[in-house]
Amino acid sequence: MAPESRDGAAPCGCKGIRSCLICEKLKGKGQLQKSKSEVVHHFFYNPETGLAVSKDAEGPSFRFPGVFLQENFITEEEExxxxxxxxQDVWNESQSGRRKQDFGPKVNFKKRKVRPGGFSGLPPLSQKLVLRMHQEQTLAGFQPVEQCNLDYNPQRGSAIDPHLDDSWLWGERLVTINMLSNTTLTMSLEQGLPEAGLSEEVRVAVHLPRRSLVVLQGEARHRWRHAIHREDVHQRRVCSTYRELSAEFLPGGKQAEMGAQLLDIALAFKGTPI
Incomplete structure (x- = not known):
């Protein structure tokens, strides 16, 4: 449960083991769980070569598939x-010091149930961005059914833990537009990468310039966890992540009818945050 402030209201949206600078201050530093020291192999992603290159100049490198990065996807004026x-819309408190705005269906991932709920579509300004996405071969046929805006602030200690996005409802491609500041997307494999001779945790830093677009698919989507660490948020950062439907909700799938209904709502581009 999120900690309560003196007036009884939760000061943030953190639950469980997640925390931000606000609730950590209330808890006291002594109550925080410190991460254990461990061996980690650090690499950075080179978008020109598609390789993960060791931060040690003499270290190994390996092919890192599934990441597409386009700089200056939007202009300063569009941003x-x-x-x-x-x-102008309401930002809701979220986990780990973030704020969010959701444009998507009502989903219970544990019970695998989805319904439109109060979903009224993606926001109007996203229509031209989705059309622009279609100009990229990587995003051919991309039809987003959900958009999540996230607001990161260093004064709140905003971050998002390493995770894999759901693959029951959400499809192959995860698309994010990074705004207001540069940041680093950290990809990780706790179990190591045996094919590269790395038995301990491997992390690959993907630099996300301001106003860039990044797509995760294939191994980067399904094998590698992704995160934004607190130390990589230096100024306010806002991102919009778009998700498409999985095969189960597309024509020929078990829930194709529901998928068609959700897409009709989403692509009307008349949405307000839920």
């Missing part, structure tokens, strides 16, 4: 327009 529109 300003998008942020202004978002800030």
């Amino acid at each position: 300003k327009e998008l942020i202004t529109a978002m800030d």
Whole structure:
């Protein structure tokens, strides 16, 4: 449960083991669980070669498939327009010091149930961005059915833990537009990478320039966990992540009818945050 402030109201959206600078201050530093010291192999992603290159100049490198990065996907003027529109809507408190805005169906992942709920579509300004995405071969046929805006602030200690996105409802490609500041997306394999001779945890840093677009698919989507660490948020950062439907909800799938209904709502581009 999230800690309570003196007036009884939760000061943040953190639950369980997750925390931000606000609730950590209330708990006291002594109550925080420190991460154990361990061996980690560090690499950085080179988008020109598609290789993960060791931060040690003499270290190994390996092919890192499933990441597509396009710089300057939006202009400064578009970024300003998008942020202004978002800030006119309500931001809801979320885990680990983040704030969020959801445009998507009502989902219970544990019970594997989905329904439209209050979903009214993706926001109007996203329509031109989705059309622009279609110009990239990597995003041919991309039809997003959900958009999540996340607001990161270093003063709150915002972050997101290493995780894999659901693959029951969400499809192959995860698409994110990074706004307001540069950051680093950290990809990780706790079990190591045997094919590269690495038995301990492997981390690959993917630099995300301001106003860039990044796509995760294949191994980067299903094998490698992704995270934004607190130390990589230096200024306010806002991102919009778009998700498409899995095969189960597309024509020929078990829930194709529900998928068609959700897409009709999403691609009307008349949405407001839920």
